[in-house]
Amino acid sequence: MRDATLSVHHPAVSHDGYAALSVPTHRASTIVFDDAAAYASRGKRDLDGYSYGLHGTPTQRVLEAQLTALEGGARTVLMPSGQASIAVIFLTVLNPGDHVLIPDTAYPPVTNFCRDFLAPRGIDWTVYPPGIGARIAAMIRPETRLIWTESPGSTTMEVEDIPAIAAIARDRGILTGIDNTWATPLLFKPLAHGIDFSMQALTKYPGGHSDLLMGSVTVGDLDLRRRLRDTMRMLGLGVAPDAVALVLRGIETMAVRLAHVGRVATDLAQELHDRGAGEVLFPALPTSPGHDLWARDFAGSSGLFSVVLPAGAEARLEAALDGLKVFAIGASWGGTRSLMAPMSVAQARRHDHPRNGRTILRVNVGLEDPQDLRTDLAAFFDALG
Numbered sequence: 001m002r003d004a005t006l007s008v009h010h011p012a013v014s015h016d017g018y019a020a021l022s023v024p025t026h027r028a029s030t031i032v033f034d035d036a037a038a039y040a041s042r043g044k045r046d047l048d049g050y051s052y053g054l055h056g057t058p059t060q061r062v063l064e065a066q067l068t069a070l071e072g073g074a075r076t077v078l079m080p081s082g083q084a085s086i087a088v089i090f091l092t093v094l095n096p097g098d099h100v101l102i103p104d105t106a107y108p109p110v111t112n113f114c115r116d117f118l119a120p121r122g123i124d125w126t127v128y129p130p131g132i133g134a135r136i137a138a139m140i141r142p143e144t145r146l147i148w149t150e151s152p153g154s155t156t157m158e159v160e161d162i163p164a165i166a167a168i169a170r171d172r173g174i175l176t177g178i179d180n181t182w183a184t185p186l187l188f189k190p191l192a193h194g195i196d197f198s199m200q201a202l203t204k205y206p207g208g209h210s211d212l213l214m215g216s217v218t219v220g221d222l223d224l225r226r227r228l229r230d231t232m233r234m235l236g237l238g239v240a241p242d243a244v245a246l247v248l249r250g251i252e253t254m255a256v257r258l259a260h261v262g263r264v265a266t267d268l269a270q271e272l273h274d275r276g277a278g279e280v281l282f283p284a285l286p287t288s289p290g291h292d293l294w295a296r297d298f299a300g301s302s303g304l305f306s307v308v309l310p311a312g313a314e315a316r317l318e319a320a321l322d323g324l325k326v327f328a329i330g331a332s333w334g335g336t337r338s339l340m341a342p343m344s345v346a347q348a349r350r351h352d353h354p355r356n357g358r359t360i361l362r363v364n365v366g367l368e369d370p371q372d373l374r375t376d377l378a379a380f381f382d383a384l385g
């Protein structure tokens, strides 16, 4: 063969004696076939197999299998982001004329998706209060096809009675899904509590280093996996092998990171409660709403909590944030760095609550020395006055 040909034909080398602990990153768009018959029958390959890079390489299959094992499911699909995961679940289950229930504490882009994308296409939605539990039965309509949950909820951290909601839905043949990003499957296993779609933003704790975007959905039913993959194929959604490799790296330390930030967050949240910094919203604290459900259903706590700032604190908030030395100002979470973000839920919430009009500070505990975090928090709340 001539040089140009040799340049694009990679020589086969021996793998004998090669055993690494890391998962190889297989990058591929094109996948080739051993013979004409294999090519002709490629459409019959099962969904765990390989046909085109968009549908996964062995690197992706390893992460899918690892998440499936952690979730106690049958299969996992990977999506380009957490939000894409939620959108694909909704688009898979809901057709024009159908109805979906979402919690008042849903990740805000979910509410926007229902209002600005699904509703104009004839899919109706209703917002339920997150404390509803079994009373969700009264909000179910004949055309309800999906009940979405998120626990603890965004910003205000209400814990939902997932087993009660899942039991009502199952009775009526309605599918359920959860945004389990706060807990990850290490701290809460949705499928064991009767949920059909267990979704998490891998962007947060599994990635763990604030440098990638990805989401996952694990199901216990192969037909639901097939339907999710059909939607993804229609929309042309896939994930990049390099990002998958980063999640595979992050997930190896996730249990240790979560145990650490859960412990430090519990200490810091308790100290803020004790100093009267404001109402602390963190289900691990006995004084926090949802503590009993959390203690019943969760194996522990992660490192994200909220503090309802005292009325009038807004006047000094900017200066207090600008004075931070260790915490960075930012809204995402689950990485190595501690973050603070002031939030307002007033525009987003349908159901009244006295704290809706207040500024709520969201705190993500990272991996810095807890004493440095404690000092920074104390200075912050001193500055708020």
Ligand SMILES: *Cc1c(COP(=O)(O)O)cnc(C)c1O
Residues within 6 Å of the ligand: 080, 081, 082, 083, 084, 107, 154, 179, 181, 182, 201, 202, 203, 204, 213, 214, 215
């Ligand atoms: C970050 C987040 C998402 C979205 O994940 P992306 O990967 O950023 O799209 C969804 N739900 C919750 C609770 C989140 O915190």
